[in-house]
Amino acid sequence: MRLAIIDTGDLLKVVWTSIVAGIGVTAAFGLAILGAGRAMDYGREGRPIEALAYGTLGVAATATVVGSLVFGVLGLIDS
Amino acid sequence: MESDVIVVIVVATALAFDFTNGFHDTANVVATSISTRAMAPRLAVGYAAVLNFVGAFISLEVAATVARDVVDPGAITLIAVFAGLVGAIAWNLTTWYFGLPSSSSHALIGGLVGAVLVAEGPDAIFFESGILGKVMIPALLAPTLAFLVGGAAILVLYRIVGNLRPARVTRGFRGGQIVSGGLLALAHGTNDAQKTMGVITLALIANGTVSGNSVEVPDWVVVSAATAIALGTYVGGWRIIKTMGSRIHKMDSAQGFAAQGAGSAVILASTQVGFPLSTTHTISGAVIGSGAAKRLSAVRWGVAGNIIAAWVVTLPAAAGIGALTYGITRLFGTGAVGPVVVSALILSGATLLVVRRAQQGPPVSTAADA
Numbered sequence: 001m002r003l004a005i006i007d008t009g010d011l012l013k014v015v016w017t018s019i020v021a022g023i024g025v026t027a028a029f030g031l032a033i034l035g036a037g038r039a040m041d042y043g044r045e046g047r048p049i050e051a052l053a054y055g056t057l058g059v060a061a062t063a064t065v066v067g068s069l070v071f072g073v074l075g076l077i078d079s
Numbered sequence: 080m081e082s083d084v085i086v087v088i089v090v091a092t093a094l095a096f097d098f099t100n101g102f103h104d105t106a107n108v109v110a111t112s113i114s115t116r117a118m119a120p121r122l123a124v125g126y127a128a129v130l131n132f133v134g135a136f137i138s139l140e141v142a143a144t145v146a147r148d149v150v151d152p153g154a155i156t157l158i159a160v161f162a163g164l165v166g167a168i169a170w171n172l173t174t175w176y177f178g179l180p181s182s183s184s185h186a187l188i189g190g191l192v193g194a195v196l197v198a199e200g201p202d203a204i205f206f207e208s209g210i211l212g213k214v215m216i217p218a219l220l221a222p223t224l225a226f227l228v229g230g231a232a233i234l235v236l237y238r239i240v241g242n243l244r245p246a247r248v249t250r251g252f253r254g255g256q257i258v259s260g261g262l263l264a265l266a267h268g269t270n271d272a273q274k275t276m277g278v279i280t281l282a283l284i285a286n287g288t289v290s291g292n293s294v295e296v297p298d299w300v301v302v303s304a305a306t307a308i309a310l311g312t313y314v315g316g317w318r319i320i321k322t323m324g325s326r327i328h329k330m331d332s333a334q335g336f337a338a339q340g341a342g343s344a345v346i347l348a349s350t351q352v353g354f355p356l357s358t359t360h361t362i363s364g365a366v367i368g369s370g371a372a373k374r375l376s377a378v379r380w381g382v383a384g385n386i387i388a389a390w391v392v393t394l395p396a397a398a399g400i401g402a403l404t405y406g407i408t409r410l411f412g413t414g415a416v417g418p419v420v421v422s423a424l425i426l427s428g429a430t431l432l433v434v435r436r437a438q439q440g441p442p443v444s445t446a447a448d449a
Contacts, residue, residue: 007212010352014217014345015224022228022344023235026337030239033251037243069262076137076269076351 025068031061082286084415085157088422089282092164094307097275099171100183101131101311104271107362108264108312115335117256127264128313134268135305140353141270142296145277148209148353149188150195151202152284152291158408159191159198160282161418165425166190166401170393176432181389182357186397187274188214191281193398194405217354218390221345222364229341229368236333237373252332259339264312266346267358272308274355276300334369341365360390 035058042051108131109123118126146152167183167190174181192210195203204210240248279300283289289297330338342358342365349356404421411417 007352010354011216011220013352014220014348014354017348017351018224018228018341018345019231021348022225022341023232025344026232026340027235027239029252029255029336029340030236030333033248033255034239034243036251037240037247065258069258072347073137073265076347 021068021072025065028061028064028068032058032065035059035061081415082157085161085418086282086286086288088415088418089157089161089164090279090303092161092168092422093275093279093282094303096164096168096171096183096187096278097272097304097307098311098314099168100271100275101128101308101313102315103171103175103183103311104267104359105312105315107359108267109260111263111330111335111339111366112256112260115253115256115330115332117253117332117335118260123260124313126261127267128309130261130264131268131272131312132305132309134265135272135276135308136301137265137269138350139273139276139296139301141273141350141355142276142280143294144209144213144353145188145274145355146280146284146296147294148205148213150191150204150209150281151199152281152294154199154203155195155281155285156198156413157282157285158413158417159194159405160278160285161421162194162198162405162408163187163191163401164278165404165421166193166397166399168425169400169404169428170397172429172432174389174393176436181393182218182359184271184274184355184357184359185214185218185390185393187278188355189394189397190401190404191278192394193401196398197402197405213354215394217349217356218360221349221354221356222360222390225341225345225361225364226368226371228344229338229365230372232337232341233334233369233372236337240333249332252336255336256332256339259336259343262343262347263339263362266343266350267362268305268308270346270350270356270358272304273350275304275307277355279304330366330370334373338362338365338369341368357390 035054035056038054039051039058042048042054105124105127108127109118109120112118112123113120117123164187167186170186170190171181171183174186188210192204240251276296280289280294280296283297283300284291284294289295342362345361345365346356346358349361408417408421411420
């Protein structure tokens with residue numbers, strides 16, 4: 001009965017948003033570092049296909065981080 | 080005319096509280112970036128001050144919660160708002176003097192509730208839907224969530240970059256901390272400055288300047304609250320820089336990034352739904368989580384225990400001081416004399432504490448030391 005006075009919808013929103021943003025964006029940034037690092041290593045070793053694959057991963061992960069930040073701040077402004 | 084004088088005193092007191100909030104919390108916002116050497120101290124402090132200012136303009140959900148959902152805006156008086164603010168400031172000064180990791184936000188809510196309880200009775204306080212549902216439960220949830228998210232994030236990061244060269248990883252995450260540290264400052268400004276906006280709006284409602292039905296926060300309130308917290312952050316930073324280095328727990332740049340990311344995520348998510356939570360406790364939870372996930376013994380659990388103790392004590396203690404302040408102020412009637420006398424008393428007390436603290440050396444610790 002007491003749960004009725006607590007906005008569980010808002011609480012759950014905070015929980016899932018925090019988990020997705022806190023872990024997801026952090027992991028995406030880690031993948032960006034991994035992609036950039038490995039792409040440089042394979043590039044130096046003359047393995048262009050692997051370098052391209054990791055470079056693509058790095059760019060996609062960076063785009064995910066930037067997109068998430070812009071989406072999050074715009075969401076706050078609109079709320 | 081006399082009520083206008085009280086409004087001016089209340090607004091000045093609220094902005095002073097906002098300034099001390101920024102001053103007090105600078106360490107929590109910039110400590111991680113500085114300790115991992117992601118940013119030079121001077122740059123980190125200036126950057127945090129600017130983003131605290133910008134953050135205050137992003138949302139008004141928390142301001143609306145403080146002005147509308149904690150106490151009944153239709154029943155509140157200017158003297159009660161004033162007494163609540165003084166209760167919060169007095170508690171903040173006391174905990175600062177003794178070096179206790181207290182939350183300015185909980186002090187503000189506690190002071191307000193105590194003063195309104197004595198002034199208008201329990202019917203003027205929204206205990207269940209407001210205090211419990213929008214303050215107490217989020218206050219418990221946020222640091223716990225930040226702890227878990229910070230811990231999980233660092234474990235995921237170590238898994239992803241564990242096989243890379245350490246120098247490259249450090250360089251990458253130091254770059255990332257420029258973004259995550261900025262986001263944390265933005266989140267801090269967004270949630271904390273809005274509490275002051277909410278209290279000033281409450282005073283304007285009590286004075287009849289703003290309608291209690293729609294709870295519109297005037298633009299000048301937003302700008303002045305943003306300026307006060309940014310100035311407090313900047314001024315507080317110079318004090319922090321002097322003591323930085325020896326007191327902050329050593330963490331690597333990946334941990335710093337994970338802690339800042341987790342703290343920002345929880346604060347911004349809570350801000351979006353209007354929860355006025357303690358940014359200090361949330362950031363501390365994320366810092367402790369990212370440390371504990373790597374190695375349990377790396378965390379100063381004594382400091383963590385102090386944070387929990389301060390969490391339990393702050394609300395009732397600030398409420399008690401708020402109630403007492405209301406009683407003292409009302410001894411002088413309902414005019415401007417009471418607020419003027421009490422303002423002079425709190426100013427004298429603050430000066431005395433600052434002088435004594437300066438003579439005895441810096442206070443013990445901040446929450447971010449964890």
